[in-house]
Amino acid sequence: xxxxxxxxxxxxxxxxxxxxxxxxxxxxxxxxxxxxxxxxxxxxxxxxxxxxxxxxxxxxxxxxxxxxxxxxxxxxxxxxxxxxxxxxxxxxxxxxxxxxxxxxxxxxxxxxxxxxxxxxxxxxxxxxxxxxxxxxxxxxxxxxxxxxxxxxxxxxxxxxxxxxxxxxxxxxxxxxxxxxxxxxxxx
Amino acid sequence: xxxxxxxxxxxxxxxxxxxxxxxxxxxxxxxxxxxxxxxxxxxxxxxxxxxxxxxxxxxxxxxxxxxxxxxxxxxxxxxxxxxxxxxxxxxxxxxxxxxxxxxxxxxxxxxxxxxxxxxxxxxxxxxxxxxxxxxxxxxxxxxxxxxxxxxxxxxxxxxxxxxxxxxxxxxxxxxxxxxxxxxxxxxxxxxxxxxxxxxxxxxxxxxxxxxxxxxxxxxxxxxxxxxxxxxxxxxxxxxxxxxxxxxxxxxxxxxxxxxxxxxxxxxxxxxxxxxxxxxxxxx
Numbered sequence: 001x002x003x004x005x006x007x008x009x010x011x012x013x014x015x016x017x018x019x020x021x022x023x024x025x026x027x028x029x030x031x032x033x034x035x036x037x038x039x040x041x042x043x044x045x046x047x048x049x050x051x052x053x054x055x056x057x058x059x060x061x062x063x064x065x066x067x068x069x070x071x072x073x074x075x076x077x078x079x080x081x082x083x084x085x086x087x088x089x090x091x092x093x094x095x096x097x098x099x100x101x102x103x104x105x106x107x108x109x110x111x112x113x114x115x116x117x118x119x120x121x122x123x124x125x126x127x128x129x130x131x132x133x134x135x136x137x138x139x140x141x142x143x144x145x146x147x148x149x150x151x152x153x154x155x156x157x158x159x160x161x162x163x164x165x166x167x168x169x170x171x172x173x174x175x176x177x178x179x180x181x182x183x184x185x186x187x
Numbered sequence: 188x189x190x191x192x193x194x195x196x197x198x199x200x201x202x203x204x205x206x207x208x209x210x211x212x213x214x215x216x217x218x219x220x221x222x223x224x225x226x227x228x229x230x231x232x233x234x235x236x237x238x239x240x241x242x243x244x245x246x247x248x249x250x251x252x253x254x255x256x257x258x259x260x261x262x263x264x265x266x267x268x269x270x271x272x273x274x275x276x277x278x279x280x281x282x283x284x285x286x287x288x289x290x291x292x293x294x295x296x297x298x299x300x301x302x303x304x305x306x307x308x309x310x311x312x313x314x315x316x317x318x319x320x321x322x323x324x325x326x327x328x329x330x331x332x333x334x335x336x337x338x339x340x341x342x343x344x345x346x347x348x349x350x351x352x353x354x355x356x357x358x359x360x361x362x363x364x365x366x367x368x369x370x371x372x373x374x375x376x377x378x379x380x381x382x383x384x385x386x387x388x389x390x391x392x393x394x395x396x397x398x399x400x401x402x403x404x405x406x407x408x409x410x411x412x413x414x415x416x417x418x419x420x421x422x423x424x425x426x427x428x429x430x431x432x433x434x435x436x437x438x439x440x441x442x443x444x445x446x447x448x449x450x451x452x453x454x455x456x457x458x459x460x461x462x463x464x465x466x467x468x469x470x
Contacts, residue, residue: 038356039374056305063308063376063433108405109311109372110360176309180406186286187309187406 003123003139006169010136012126013090013162021089021129022165024102025082026153028142029121036114039107041176042084044072045183049098052184058097059185060086069094079132087129088156090163099157101168101183105150105176116145116171124153126165141169149175282434287407293426293439300410300437307435310405312371314384315364316425318398318414324389327367329359330448330457331382338459340448340468343367344389352470373405381429383440383455387448387466388420400425402437412439419443422451 004010013019024044030036046058046067053059058067066073071092078085088100102124106114116122122142126135138154145151148171156165172178180187282301285291291300302312316327328342331350341350341359349357358375359382362368369384388394396416403409416423424440444451447465452458461469 035356041374056303059305061308063373064304107310107372107374109374110357110370185305187305187404 001134001137003137004167005139006141006144006167009164009166011159011162011164012135012156014160016128016135019128019130019163020091021087022135022156022163023085023087023127023129023132024154024156025078025080025085025125025127026102026104027081027121027123027125028083028104028119030118031120033114033118036106036118037083039109039114040083041105041107042074042086043103043105043179044074044086044088045101045103045179045185046072046093046097047099047101047183048096051099051101051182054094054096056186071097072100082125089129099155101155102153103150103179104153105172105179108149108175114149116142116148116151119145122151122153124167136165138167138169141167144169145171147173149173150179152179282436285404285408285410287404287409290409290411293410293412293437295439295441298439301431302404302408302435302437304433306404306406306408307430307433308373308376310373312373312405312435313403314369314371314426315366315401315403316368316386316398316414317366317401318386318396321395322397323392323394323418325367325386325394326389327369327384327386328361328448329369329382329384330452330455330460331359332380332457333358334378334380336459338457340452340460341369342387343369345467346470347468376430376435377433379430381427383427383452383457384425385448385451386414386423386425391420393418393420396423396443400439402426410437412441415441416443419445421445422448424451424455427455 012022026042028037028040041061043059043061045053048054057064060067060072060074062074065076069092071089071094073087075085075087086102093100119142121140123138123140125137127133128135141153150172152168152170154165154167156163283297283299284303285300293300318325326343326345328340330340332338333351337351339347339350339352341347341361343361343363348361350359358372358378360370362370371379395418396414398414400412400414401409412426414423414425422444424442424444427438427440429436444454449462449465452460463469
C-alpha cells in the first residue's frame with residue numbers, strides 16, 4: 001500500500017461499508033532528541049462545519065481522555081508501534097461534528113526552544129477499530145517540517161453520509177496557541 | 188435511677204472538655220410547615236397541600252392522567268402546588284471557574300477555584316509571589332506529593348529547587364523572574380497529586396508579609412490572593428492545589444503557621460518527608 005501524501009483523501013466507509021470504528025495512530029521518531037518526544041502531545045478536536053471545536057470538552061488529549069459522549073477516546077497506552085492512539089466510534093459522533101482533527105503540539109512547559117524540524121519521522125495511520133488492521137498510512141510528514149511547534153496531521157470528515165480521511169500536515173509556528181486560535185479552543 | 192445515667196452523672200474534673208458538655212434540646216418545629224423527604228418511589232404522592240406548601244418530593248412523578256386541554260375560556264387553576272422541586276442551580280456542588288477575561292480573586296468567602304482540564308494540562312502554570320524587596324528575606328516554595336507517592340519540598344534558593352529533586356525532567360521549578368516563582372510543567376500534570384504553596388523567612392529576621400500571590404494559566408487566566416500577615420518568621424501558607432481527576436482545584440489558605448516548615452508540612456498531612464532540620468529536606 002502506497003503511503004498517502006499531503007492533501008490526499010480516502011473514502012473510508014465507501015471502501016469498507018461495515019466500518020464502525022477507527023483508530024487514529026501517530027508514529028514519531030526524534031532520534032537522540034528524547035526531550036522532544038517527552039513534550040509532544042497528540043490531541044483530537046471535534047469540530048463543526050466551520051472547523052471550530054464544538055466545546056472545550058471536545059478537545060481530547062492526555063488530560064481529557066474522552067469527549068463527553070465518548071465517541072472519541074484517547075488510549076492511555078497505545079497498542080502496537082504508535083506513540084499515541086485515539087479510538088473513534090463513527091456511529092457515536094454527535095451529528096453537529098463535521099470533522100475530527102488530529103493535531104500534534106510541543107507543550108511549552110518548563111523547557112522550550114525545540115521544534116518539529118528535529119523530528120526524523122512523523123506519520124499518522126488509520127486502523128480498523130474492529131480488528132486493528134491498518135487501512136491507510138501517511139507519508140513521512142517530518143521531512144517538510146522546519147520550525148513548526150504544532151501541526152495538524154490529518155482529519156476524519158463527513159462526506160455523503162460516510163466518513164473520509166485526509167492527510168493534512170500543515171504546521172504552526174506558534175504552537176498550541178495557534179492550534180487553539182484556529183479551532184476556537186479556550187485554553 | 189442508675190448512677191450510669193448520663194443525665195445525672197457527676198461532673199468529671201479530669202476531663203476538661205466535658206465541662207462544656209451540652210445536651211441537645213428539642214428543636215422547635217415551625218408551626219404550619221410540613222417538611223418531609225419522600226424517597227420511596229412506590230409511595231403515593233401526597234395530594235393534600237400543606238399549609239406552607241414546603242414538601243420536598245424526590246420521588247418519580249406519577250404519570251399524568253389524560254386531561255383534555257382547557258378551553259381558552261377556562262379560568263386558570265388556583266390549586267397551590269403540592270411539591271417544591273429543587274432548582275437546578277442548587278443541585279450539587281458548582282465549581283467556580285476562571286478565564287482570561289478577568290482576574291479571579293481568592294477570598295475567605297470564595298476561597299476556591301477549579302481549573303478546567305485544558306487549563307490543568309496545557310503549557311505551564313506559573314505561581315508568583317509578588318512581593319517587594321523591602322519585605323525582607325523570604326523564599327517561595329511548595330510541599331508536594333506526586334502520584335508515585337514521593338513527597339518532598341521544592342523551594343527557591345535551596346538545594347531542592349526542582350521537583351523531584353535532581354530530576355532531568357522536573358515537574359516543578361522554583362526560580363526567579365520579576366518575582367520568585369514556581370513553574371509547573373502541565374505536560375506532567377498527571378504526575379502531581381497535590382501541593383501546598385508557602386512563603387518562609389530566609390533568615391531569623393522577621394519578614395513584612397505583604398504583596399500578592401498571582402497564579403497564571405497558559406491561556407492567561409489570573410488568580411490572585413493578597414498576602415497579608417504581621418511581621419514574623421512564621422511560615423505563610425498561601426494556597427493548596429489538589430489534582431482532582433485532572434482538574435486542579437486551588438484553595439486560598441492565607442494561614443500563618445508559627446514554627447518551622449516541618450510543622451507546616453505535618454499540619455497539612457505531608458508526613459513522608461525526611462528532614463535535615465526544621466526547614467531543610469534531605470534532597
